[in-house]
Amino acid sequence: xxxxxxxxxxxxxxxxxxxxxxxxxxxxxxxxxxxxxxxxxxxxxxxxxxxxxxxxxxxxxxxxxxxxxxxxxxxxxxxxxxxxxxxxxxxxxxxxxxxxxxxxxxxxxxxxxxxxxxxxxxxxxxxxxxxxxxxxxxxxxxxxxxxxxxxxxxxxxxxxxxxxxxxxxxxxxxxxxxxxxxxxxxxxxxxxxxxxxxxxxxxxxxxxxxxxxxxxxxxxxxxxxxxxxxxxxxxxxxxxxxxxxxxxxxxxxxxxxxxxxxxxxxxxxxxxxxxxxxxxxxxxxxxxxxx
Numbered sequence: 414x415x416x417x418x419x420x421x422x423x424x425x426x427x428x429x430x431x432x433x434x435x436x437x438x439x440x441x442x443x444x445x446x447x448x449x450x451x452x453x454x455x456x457x458x459x460x461x462x463x464x465x466x467x468x469x470x471x472x473x474x475x476x477x478x479x480x481x482x483x484x485x486x487x488x489x490x491x492x493x494x495x496x497x498x499x500x501x502x503x504x505x506x507x508x509x510x511x512x513x514x515x516x517x518x519x520x521x522x523x524x525x526x527x528x529x530x531x532x533x534x535x536x537x538x539x540x541x542x543x544x545x546x547x548x549x550x551x552x553x554x555x556x557x558x559x560x561x562x563x564x565x566x567x568x569x570x571x572x573x574x575x576x577x578x579x580x581x582x583x584x585x586x587x588x589x590x591x592x593x594x595x596x597x598x599x600x601x602x603x604x605x606x607x608x609x610x611x612x613x614x615x616x617x618x619x620x621x622x623x624x625x626x627x628x629x630x631x632x633x634x635x636x637x638x639x640x641x642x643x644x645x646x647x648x649x650x651x652x653x654x655x656x657x658x659x660x661x662x663x664x665x666x667x668x669x670x671x672x673x674x675x676x677x678x679x680x681x682x683x684x685x686x687x688x689x690x691x692x693x694x695x696x697x698x699x700x701x702x703x704x
Contacts, residue, residue, distance in 0.1 A: 424472055424482045424513070427556055428465075431516055434549050435461050438533070438541075453536035457529045464519040464526060471512025478509065484563045491564065511575075517557040521550060521609045522602075524583040531590070534602030539642040542601060547635040550609065551628065558616055558624050576617040583610025591685070595659050597645075601638075604684055608634065615699055626699050633692060637680040644673055 421427050439454055476482055479490045519526040534542055561572070587607025594600040612630070615623040663677060683690040 421556070421559075422484045424475065424484070424487070427560075428468065428472060428516070430556070431520065431553065432465065434520065434552065435465075438545060438549060453529075453532040457533050460526070460529050461519065464516055467512050468516035471509045471515070474509030475513060484559075487564045510572075514557070514560070517553055517560070518579070520553045521557070521613070522583075522606050523609060523613055524579055524586055524606075527583065527586065527606050530606055531599045531602040534605075535596060535598045537598070539598075539645050542598065543635070543638055543642045546601075546605060546638055550605070551631050551635075554609070554612065554616075554627070554631070558627075561616060562619075562621070562624075573617040573619065577614050580610045580612075580614035580617065583607065583613065586610075595661075597660060597663070600660075601684070604686075607686070611696065611699075623699060626695070630692065630695050630699070633695065634684065637683045637692070640676050640680045641684075644677060 421430060439458060472482070475487065479487055481487060481490070515526065522530040534545075537545070584607050587603050587605070587610060591600050591603035591607065594603055612627045615627050679690065683692045686693050686696060688694075
């Protein structure tokens with residue numbers, strides 16, 4: 414998916430890739446049939462359909478305004494509008510681009526389209542969640558950063574304050590909800606809202622260095638998540654009567670081996686972004702570069 418996304422230079426092609434990603438999420442989720450699972454998938458499907466409809470409306474608005482869907486042609490057209498070489502309503506451009514970008518925000522789980530994340534995580538297996546966090550979201554974030562730097566360009570000033578606001582709210586909501594959560598999968602869902610809110614803030618600063626740091630951050634995050642998924646799935650496979658739902662269920666794993674105890678503790682604390690672990694230090698370095 415990442416290889417395909419690097420070759421995309423057209424907004425219609427990008428929409429097709431984003432929808433293919435959505436259906437892959439639905440496909441992975443319905444593999445594990447249950448009442449809770451189906452309800453979560455239906456909620457995701459309905460919300461995704463509404464968001465996609467708004468995104469299509471925004472794309473058609475872009476097309477009928479600029480008469481092209483190629484990234485580089487759109488960038489040239491927006492630069493002409495920015496420098497008043499071509500007269501056009503800047504507020505209208507801002508609105509239709511935000512409708513299109515709404516699809517990216519939804520798939521990343523950014524405020525205000527984050528409501529499905531916890532339910533979808535809870536209804537999915539640890540393998541599906543790992544696929545979601547290691548393949549789907551990095552691909553969407555890459556496409557989003559591509560749009561932001563290639564197309565938006567000089568209009569970044571108008572979008573950056575808006576995205577920083579959404580990122581700050583996402584960090585706040587994710588941390589608050591994760592703080593009181595006792596179910597592991599929902600906790601991971603809430604932390605993902607916070608993590609991608611933070612990455613959205615970094616993206617909005619218009620720094621390529623911060624974008625590179627963001628992908629390294631996601632890579633390290635997924636390493637710790639892979640460790641958790643490997644341990645949880647492994648214990649669930651060998652012990653049929655063990656279903657890991659709450660943090661209290663992790664106590665059984667921690668009693669078995671010191672190595673598992675260390676790995677699970679470090680991984681959970683790292684994913685939470687707590688000091689002095691590596692993801693916290695990475696956030697600190699990114700914030701230091703931010704200011």
